[in-house]
Amino acid sequence: MRLEGSQLQDAYLEDRCDVLVLGSGTAGAIAAMEAARAGKKVILLEEGKYFAPEVKRNFKIAESVRSLYRNQGGMVAFPWGDTPPVVITLGCGAGGSSALTGGVCFRIPDKVHRHWAKELGLTELALDKLLPFYHKVEELFSIRETPQELRSKGVFKFEQGAQRLGITCKPVKRNMTDCRGCSRCNFICPHGAKQSVDIVCLPKAEECGAKLYFEFRATRLIAKNGKVQAVAGEILDSQKKRKGKFTIHADTFVLAMGTVHTAHFLLKNRACNNSGLVGKGLTLHPAIRIYGLFDEVLNSHQGALQSVYVDDFMDDGITLIAIHVPPNIISVTLPGIGPGHREFVRLSKQMAAFGAFYHDQPSGRVWRGLGREPFVTYRLSSQAKAGLVKACQVIGQIYFAAGARQILLPIWSKTVISSPDELKSLTPETVKGKWFEISSYHPLGTARMGLDRHHSVVNQFGQTWDYPNLWISDGATLPTSIGVNSQEPIMALALRNTLHMLEVGNNRQ
């Protein structure tokens, strides 16, 4: 059963269930599906709108951005120190951010698993403990290597350059079946190839009896006698304005509103913050994109959005990954106005693009803010800045080695670079952090897992220390950033946490 706030006549709705899941993104959809499969009465609340898969597949790009991105892609972390504003892209709709991913799937690197298990003492997060869950999600979401024929010409150029410099490109794994390589993954796959949670989990949850409520924004946690009793909030109209209210009672509650909004919800409700850590410890994996301009036409959007990556620089905290979106969206990122801008868009057929992100230390924070949306701050550390400068150097050198005429950097006043020598002049000393154009796709860590209530918000299975029937399952719980794309780790952890939660519930009964 599915309800949409904007279609509802009533101004008030009250309901009851066994398990209430907040957020229909990666973690929430998995939690709802597993709980419904286990025979629980499940309600899943989602703030964003529902569009049937066959409708959203036909969206133009501007329509996808307007309808499926939170704040139309304009959520910003405010800069602290030598930092630019960082655009945090989040999904807001059926499937949350999962519906918008490039499909890239990585397991957490061994080194990070070891750090968590050995140095932080989180033994339940050791690789061998998570391995069965990785296997399960890899099967469920059809995660497999991207075939070579899906690499675009731009990626081949990059590979040529990399080979000349002795750098290895590896194929990425993605959650796909029958991908046609049209590079539109970030704006809803038009061919239904991407196996995101709105395609894989939400229909299964619904089949098993879960009720899915869209345009329902959770705002209030109602607790009594050490237990959460209910969640209340607003029913929204199509412009996201409040048109009514709801209260839903449940035995168990799962927060899966994403790293930023789960922390915001807890802060607004002054809940689970004995440690004072809610909202703190935010990592963003600050990301940049670099273009190489070649003499021949490449049409690099003909290929999978993301197909190869480079992990040679992971010890420096840098992950390089291919990324090429369709020309309509590349043009938005190109410099200039009027005829100058048009010329760049004309040349975009000859461009190849590669991205990089930095494995950052916690230096961001989610605050309560005054309005409905959280206030987020972020400081780009000097190491992160040096990492991003290095990423520009490496990708630039690779493109020049492959024969690029120019490269385009996301750095203010250094946008167009025409020679390797000019590239060499970029150093952490000559480039300021605030000159970068940075975005973030993997915010993590604002309600982290830990061993006790003084140093963490939840235990190793996502159960909050304050309320035994309140669980957190999304990216907020990761104890550190991971240096790779975050969806598969969140999937595996959400699956494990939900199964554990159901087991705990059964034992209690």
Next chain:
Amino acid sequence: MKSFTFSQRQLNIVIALCERFFRSENPKDASPSQLNIAAKIDVWLAELSPNLQSLIKMDLWAINWFPILFVRRFRNFLQLTPQEQDCYLCKLEECRFLTLRTMFLALKTIFYLNFWDEEIPLREVGHDFASLLENRGRV
């Protein structure tokens, strides 16, 4: 043109910005007014939350009044000549002040997102729109 989002003055700024942003040197290319881009941007913005709409209106206000800082003329954006407007917008894009630059880039992103989603401009710069529309990929 009646606006869903803007006052008449704001709409005039949007139309003037469209003229400068999407100008082409080739007289055969369709002009922003022929493509009705300002109206499309207006419709796109109409569905945004009131908070975001207010931010965008603030952005437009700032862009209209900041020529005083950049081109040293006591005139607002709408009163500048087209050449002065171009020069001013380029200065904003290259501007040292992070906040101003960011505000300008946010607005530019919204405008270009709507413009390059159209068939005619993409064709004009030589992209195969049919293959994009059908999302013909590599295989």
